[in-house]
Every structure is written in structure tokens, then in C-alpha cells.
Amino acid sequence: MEKVAKAQLALSSLCVYRSILLDATLAKYTRLLETVQGVELRGFLEAYGDFFYSLLKQKTQSLPEYMWAENDLCLCSAALLSAEEIKREAHNNFGEFAEADRNDNVDGEDFISKLPQWSSEGSIFGDSNVINRLAKYHEENGCGIFARYGALRWRQGALQGVENPDTVLFSSLKGYEYERSVVIDNTLEFLDGSTANNMLLYGDRGTGKSSTVKAVSNEFRNRGLRIIEVPKDDIADFSGIIEKIADLPLHFIIFIDDLSFESDDDNYTALKAVLEGGLAARPKNTVIYATSNRRHFVKESFSEREGDDVHAADAMQEKLSLADRFGITVTFSSPDQKLYLNIVDRLADDSGLEVGREALERGALQWALLYNGRSPRTARQYVDWAQARLKSGRNLVI
Secondary structure: OHHHHHHHHHHHOOOOOHHHHHOHHHHHHHHHHHOOOOOOHHHHHHHHHHHHHHHHHOOOOEHHHHHHHHOOOOOOOOHHHHHHHHHHHHOOOHHHHHHHHOOOEEOOEEOHHHOOOOEOOOOOOOOOOHHHHHHHHHHHHOOOHHHHOOEEEEEOOEEEEOOOOOOOOHHHOOOOHHHHHHHHHHHHHHHOOOOOOOEEEEEOOOOOHHHHHHHHHHHOHHHOEEEEEOOHHHHHHHHHHHHHHOOOOOEEEEEEOOOOEOOOOHHHHHHHHHHHOOOOOOOOOEEEEEEEOOOOOEOOOHHHHOOOOOOHHHHHHHHHOHHHHOOEEEEEOOOOHHHHHHHHHHHHHHHOOOOOHHHHHHHHHHHHHHOOOOOHHHHHHHHHHHHHHHHOOOOOOO
């Protein structure tokens, strides 16, 4: 049982990367080690199967690769010790010593020898320079939740990783190349350490404002860019967000989607303070990108214009000035017919849609009239519909 005892002690003594013990798959592995001694055969086999199945669900049979991917605490002076323990433990192929440590035959049948074995091979831990690689990884990708996720949300006073983020890339976005180039240039200046502007992406619905921000995040994640989506109602938490990210060696986009306010909304004042530089000033590793369908965020009514405010004009200008506090405003307008059809054609080419251009475009115009009008989103919806329609052997008559 010496190998099993060493494995248990190695895991128990983890310091820097101790949170891996909370991981569901590694918890099953720990449970498996506990079943080696003093547990009936059935209990051992169930623990073995449970762990092996969990490992396969992560799309790997290599324990070293899985353990590398799950390291999620920051690097510090004790990293050498922890990394060596992880390295030693990950190379334990349990099947190699399970047979030696247990002798459970039932009616002459050896169940243990038939168990599948996971791999103890892994190029990461075979590298003698693993500590330097680990340090470089954390330097470039941060630690904890920031190393694991490229997209995060601010919810109830805490950052949460987005398990299934939108993976949109620029290659899948058609049209609006100039508008996107403005966003890309500002982001690259931000990543290069230059002073970057907060940005407002304003325009008609379905024109790709939010997708552009998400694509920027996806394209530049390997350069240390992370995106944090903050609901409009949580703008007042800006100082709390800043406390968590200001000192990290990463760059962050604070993303506020679909921005608009009621006339008595306190979040308007909070955002105004953030953009103007309040006590919780925006650090150099943070930039704010917002999208809105409204050029003027604050909803107003005619009755407000006819109110009894002595300085009504000043009050109105104050409400309409928030957009000016974003350094750069990029306008995404609904496409004209030529651009709309160009987007449809390019999406159809990417999808491998085999249909005459005339029939495709005629259907696209009919679709826009019947549904949501001309926009990149409408074009995508039409091409998806056309693809399914043709696959089932029908024509593009709407």
C-alpha cells in the first residue's frame, strides 16, 4: 500500500494549488484512493468506474493534462513544492498498482485486471522546465477564475465565470468592417499599454454591436484580455469590481450591454461618475465598452420638456450628455439593400449553401419584409433557415 499512501499524502499536502481538491473529478480520484484498503470489491470498482467516467467526460484520458488544466490558484513561492507534488501524483497510473495492492477474485474471475487504465503520459509534466512554464502561464493568464475563463459576469457582488460563452469571431461577422476596425484599433492600443478610450457602440438592433465586443474578447484572449459583463443595475458596484482586478497583470473590458435609463434611475449618476473619474477611478488595465440602441440613454417624455424646472434646458442637456463622456462612439446603422444582400451572400458562401444567387437574394428580401427588417442578424437568421430548408429538399419560397 506504500504507493497509495504516498499518493494520498501528496494530495493532502498541496498548498498553493489546493483548490484542485475541490474539483469534482479530482474528488472522485481522492475517493478512489480511499477505497484501495478496507473496502469491499464492489465499492472499489464503483469508485474506479466513477472516476474513470468523469475523466472521459472531460475529453481526456490523461490525468496529467487534466490536472494541468484545473490548476486555479495563483503562483507564489511555494509553487515549486506544489507543482512537484502534482507532477508526481499525475504520473501515478492507478492501474499499475491496483492489482498489486488488491487481490479480489470472485469465483476465479479477476475483475481488476479488466479495468481500463487512464494515461499517465503528458507532455506538460514531462517538461523539466515545468516551473518556469507554470510561472509564465500565470503571468500571461492570471490565476484562479481569470485563468480559467475568458468571459465573466458580475452577479450579486461576485465575479462568475461564463461556462459557455459566445465564441463569435470576426471571420463570422460580415459587413461593418470600418466600424469594427475602430473597435479593434482602440483595443490594440489598450493591450499595448497606450491610453485607450471608453467606447459606445450605438445603433439599430441586430447590427452586430454586442457581437463585435464579444469577438474582440475572443480574438485577443491569448494577449491577456478578459471581458466582464456588468448588468446596468449593478453599475454602482464598479468600485467593488475594480478592487478585484486593478492589480492583476491582465486587461479587462467592462461590458455593459443594451444601455438605457429611466429618468429617475440612480445608475445613470453612477455611470456618469465612473466615466468622469470618481473616487474609484478606472485603472489602466480596464476599459468600458457599452452598447445601446439609443443615442441618448435617458428616456424622456414631452411632459418633462413642459415641466416647471426653472433651468429645464440645463437639466435636459445634462441628461443627454452621458454619451459624450465615452471617448469614442461608433455608429452601427441598419444596412441598405446592397449591404444587406452582400452580407447574405457572404454568409451563404461560408455555410456552403448551394443555391442560385438570384433565388437566394429574392428570398432574403422577402424574409426581411416579413420579419425583422434588414440587418446582419436578419441575414443570419435567413441563411440558417435557407440551409435547413434546402437540406429537407424544399425550395426558398416563403
